[in-house]
Each structure stands twice: as structure tokens, then as C-alpha cells.
Amino acid sequence: MKRTSNVAICLALALSIVLYSTSGLGAAASSHMSHPAPTQMAISAPEIVKTGEEFVVEVMHVIDQDQSRPIEGAEVYLVPRYQPYYTGTGTDEESKAIQPQVIGTTDADGKLAVAVSDAGDFYLTVKQPGFNQAFHPITVWDAEAGTFFRTSKSIYRQGEPVGFSFTNGLGSSITLSRGAPWEISRPDGTVVFSPISIMIIVDLGPGETQTWAWDQTDDEGNPVEPGLYVVNLETSAGNMSAMFCITGLKADKEHQNPDPEMPEHNPFKDVTGEHPWGDPHILSLYERQIIQGKSADMFDPEGSLTRAEFVTLLLRACGIEPLKAQDLAIEAAFETSDSFSKQDIMGRDMVLLPEDGHWAEPYIHTAMGLGIIRPEEYPDGFGPDTPITRMEVCVMAARALGLENEAVQNAGALPGFDDYESIPPTYRGYVVKAVEWGVLRGYPDGTFLPGNGATRREAAVIIYRLLELD
Template sequence: MNAITKTTCAALLSGLLLTTGAQAATITPSVTAVTLGQNETAFSVSLSLSEDQPFAGAEFGLDLPEGVTLTKVDYLDDAVQSAAHTPQVQRDGRTYFGFYQGRNAFQGEYQVARLTFAYTGEEEVDIVLGSSSIVTLNEDGTTTGDADSAPFTIQVTRTGSSSGGSSSGGSSTHLPDEDIPLGSSPFTDISGHWAEEEILRAVELGLFKGTSETTFSPDLPLSRAMLVTVLHRQEGTPEMPSAGFGDVDQGSWYTKAVDWAAGHSIVNGVGGNRFAPDAPITREQAAVMLFRYASYLGLDTSAAGDLSAYADQDAVSSWAREAMGWAVQQGLIQGTGEGLLAPQGTATRAQTAVLLLRLLAL
């Protein structure tokens, strides 16, 4: 089979007229309806593709309404990640992206990409798959394009105070009156702990559970899966389509929580199509998750705090600086006893219980 150059293949995926193939691939979004809170702007949708015949690449064209932008494309399956990717471009009002190889390297089912969108409008709008091309390389070096895949529509709506409703992400949990005495502690390992009262309140609110009937394990590092599970529980454990992370097994105790958090852009993973569910969550990772969760709840996250008072401010990762600044400004994170932020330090169950109570009090 004649090899096709990278430039030629990229050109094919960038708008050349292709011969229509006989069999259409199936292209499916993870959701067909998204509801945003009044102050929520970001959301994610995963895209899957199924094709029985070998093919070399695919291009997708989205019709985006006014106010909607495609801000990020995260390719998911390893085979798609390792392929070449066409740059995200706009042609004739349509937004295109795609992937390709110089041979028919693909066949079967793929989690193609997680698409992150931003929507700043108020009206109900539709995102439409306006076109698609599944490209096959023939033995004589020519190409065949399948453009017959059925389009799909993702409806985006917004709820909020303007219509008298509540935000889609709005939590119904309120902090109890601090003057109301807390019940006796069932946990034998928190007596005298600096966060004893906050732990009991977090348990009463259903944010946390004990690690056994008699222990809370306050100083146990919190895993990334544990934190998204706490947030998911706070929202009533709604279900979302699979986020497609390669290291999140279906049926695990945290799977639905990860899917929910990824679907609302509260988490984006750690790269390489991984979520790292069992990794201890760092203080800056926790700050970012809570920052995004606050935005999901419709809280004002525009205030930026000054990190200059902390000697280790330069250790804060660039992607976490906005969230850490906000968390400090809101009093969620107050630094360690040594006057450090310790952004890469692990967050414990007790520390996270305190963070969540402070967040809910905003």
C-alpha cells in the first residue's frame, strides 16, 4: 500500500471533498442535554466512535451557537492520543478537530475525546455535529471518505435565579446552627483532635463517613477518589455518562463520582487519560477541585487572594494559582503552622472536612 504523507492526510481532514463511503460510522456524545447553573460556564462532553471497517482518521465539525466556544479537546483512548491531531480550526462558521494516521490503523470502538465547552449566554441553545468524515486509505494511495454518520444534538439550558429556580449545581445542604449541641462522637480516634468539632459536623451533614463504626482516621491522607465522592454525595449522587478515564474501572465505588465530576469540569484528570483515583490528593489539587465545585454551585469565584505572605508561594503550580489565591482569600486555606502553603503536601480527611465546612458557609 502506498504511504500517504502527513501533510496530505492533514489536508484531507481539513476540507477536501471526499468520496462517500458505503457504511457510516456511529458517532455518539456522552450526553444529549446539559443544564448549567446561573453562574456556571464550563461543561464537558465525551465523544465516542464505532466503525467496523479499518480507517485512517476522522474529522468532526461542530456547529456552535452564539455564546458557546470549544475551549479544549482532550483525546482519550491511547490509540487516538498517539495519532496525529489536526489543529482546532473554524471554516465557514463550523469548528473542526480530528485525528489521523498514515495508514488504516483504527477499527472498532473508541472513546475519542473529552470536549470542554464554555457557554456565557442565558438562552437554550443546541450544539450540533454538523459534519463528519471517516477517512480510509486505499491500496492505490487514494482515499475514501465516509460522511454519512448521523448528526447529533446536545441541548444546553441554564437555570438560575432569573427564572426563580435553583442552580443545577446548587446544593440543598445548609450548615446547622452552631449553637445546637452536637451528638456524642461514635469515633474513638478524634477525641482532642484539633478538628474534632468540624469532623462531627461534617459527618452529621453526610459529607463524610467513618472508616469504621468507631474510627474516622482524621489524619489519613485523602485520595482523589475520596474527595470527588464527598462532593458527589453532597449533590445527591446524580449519574453521568462515563468520563472515559483508562484507570477508572466501571463498578468501582468511586466511578459514578468521577464521571459526575468530569462531566461538570470539576476534574480533568492528571494527563494520559488517567484520573489517578488512589493517589493522595495534594492541597493545591483540593483547592482546584473546590474552586471548580464552587463555580458549579454558582458561587462567586472572581476574588483573588494574595499569596505573597507565604514563603513557598512559588511552589504553587501555575494551573493552581488562581484556585489557591481564591481559597486563601475566602479563608478556606490558611497555611500551615510554619506560615507555608505546602501546595504539594497531602490533604488529610480532617483538613478536607474543615475545607468543605468553610466552603458551605460562604
């Protein structure tokens, strides 16, 4: 199937992970919170609209499961979904957060009719005294593009149906040559699955949407391996593609890997086995070629973990090979995606990697293409050699687990940590999902400390526990 420049990459958000100190890992976070539970408020609105399209926002006071009443005079704000990270309250970092834009006030029925002129991923949010701050995710696609093709998210767990949809935003019908005019391929163009469908012409009228799903099997009916994939769609308006991946990380929140034992082969002088929390995990990942030392015989387990190191570990654990410039499907996607900048967050070209670039640049490119890294979160540049914070580890790992949509739906939640206010409201959903999945919990004193760093030893334990091991 021929690919053209009309391409979309589904970028999404997902789950987060809370790092521990050695003494705190695995211990349930104690709760010292005495804050009264706020009155519940909910926002109802479409999740996808096009620029300039009027839609209705409804704000309700949720009394109980069966009762709610409208809230009159509620100011509705629009805020970008992805923002610069900050930790702490009342700090200089917090001033980097993008301030919400007031888009209107609800009427006596708790409703507001509004249209958004800018394309992108946003939250609608309302903050009323005495109520919880409510959030509603909304994606606004560019009406001038004419069509909208995307996967339901960018990262899927193994066995999870891969959903994708095509919307006709033109003023005339678009023809689909058959009931399932799509195929799944690898980034190099190798076809993995072509559905058998009825050879009938389907006319998709203006404003109509067609959806499909793939069950992660190949043409022989066998489950496919984790890695990068592209769904290619053929229409009379042009051929379109969307990239996604199937992660090799654990697919079940109840799954727990047993702690490994020290292997006989140990190339690192500073990984002696004196630390049962971490040393066996380091060597287990080394045997799986996921982690490497600082040199042939030194690992530096207490050294600070950098952003580039964690991104590399995460993608290797997912079973994802970094992108290559010769992958034509990926090159086309980079060149034409509205939501993806061709310049990476280090200011270099996204596809053609310069010879003098950073050692982790292919991994960083791939992580950006999948939405694990968002340029909006690093307005001053990614800084690949900067020590990573616990908050960053949370968000990146959450997205790699394929829990983007669940975390986004939980924006504004109140994690059970004494210092929850130091976690940006739009990122609290990641913490909630991380605790729910039992990946890691908070410190024994009930804190989260999102601005703290992580060591290379801690990273090894985190990655090991994220793996899908038998």
C-alpha cells in the same frame, strides 16, 4: 423534547483551596516575599474561536489604568489549559508539564494574526524579561462539528443566572422555532422549566450566536434545589443538550459558618472531642450524611485523605447525586461530547459501571462530567486510592464552588506565598481566589506547600466551611 447525539458538556475550571495544619488554619499567611513587582503586560484576543479561523492577538505594556503601548517582537505561545500537576521547581515532576508551542511574534503594533488547528481549551501566553507572564484563556471549537452549544460554565452558585449560547458554524442559516426554544430538565428527563416565548421563527445566519439565561426557578417561580440539570435546545439542525449543576456550597465569599459544637451522639471511638479543631466538624458532617468512618466505630482522623474520598465528600457537600447509567440525557452527553472522553481515568467505560469497579466510581464519573476532574491532569491514571495533595484539593474544591471562570482569568497571578514558584502558573489563579474568598489561607511561615498531603480531619474542616449553612 427529544434529545439527539449533538450534545456538549461545558467543562470548566474554577477556584482553589489552601489546606492548613492544625496550627495554621485560619491564620493569615505572613509574607516574606521581597520580589519586586514586575511590569504589567496584557494579552487581548477573542475567548472563543473555531478551528482554522484567523484571529488577532494583541500584546500590550500596561503603563497605568489609562495608558498602554504595544510590545513589538513578543513571542506568543499556545499551551493547553489543563496539564499534569507538578509542585516544586526544577523537579522531575515539573518536566511532565506540557511545553508551550510558539505560534508567532507580534509586529510593531503589538499584533499577531494567527489560526489554531486543534480544538480544545488553551491559554495564550507571553513571557518577556522584566514583565509579568501574561495569560489569556481561549476555547477553540471544532469547525467540522458545524454548531457549538454550551453553558457559560459547568457549575453555578445558587441564585446565579445560568447562561448558555448556540453558535451556527454552518454555511447556511439554522431555524429556531421560537424565541426561546429550550427547556431545563433533570438528568432523568423530568422537565423543571419551560420558558414562555413568542412563537416566531428565528433564523440564525452563518457565524451568528444566540444567547439565553435561566434564573434557577421552576415553572412555579420557586428556586430549584442544588443538583444536576440539563438544558435542551431545539433547532432545525438537530436537538442539543448541555449538562451543568447548581452547587449547594456557599454562594457568598463573605459567608462564614460558625464552628460546630460536639454533639451528644458520637459513634467514633477516635473522635473524642480533645481536638476542638476538627472533631466537632467530623461529627457535624456525619450527622448530615456527608462523611463516613473507616468502620462503624472508627474514623481515623489523622489518616491520609485519598483522591476518591475527597471527590465523594465534595459532591455530597454540593448536593449532587452520582450519575446513573439509565439517565438518558447523561448517557447521550457522554457518548457525543467532543471534550469528554467516554473512557474514565481508570480506563473503564464512563456510563456502564462494572460490578467490580471502585466504590467511588459513580462519584468520579460525575466529577469528570462536571470538569471537577480533568483527565489531562492525570496522564498516568487517576489513582483513586492515592493520597490527595493540597494542590489537588485546591483545584477540585475551586471548581465545585463555581469559580472556574474567575480562577482561569487570574492565571499567572502572584499569590502572596514565599514558595509561590512551586505552584504551576496556570493554577495560581485558584489560590488567589481561595484566599479572596477566605476559605483557607497559607501556613503562618508564609508558605503554601502545594505538594503536601491532607488528613481526614483537615478535609472535614474544609468541607464544613464550604457548606451553605444558616
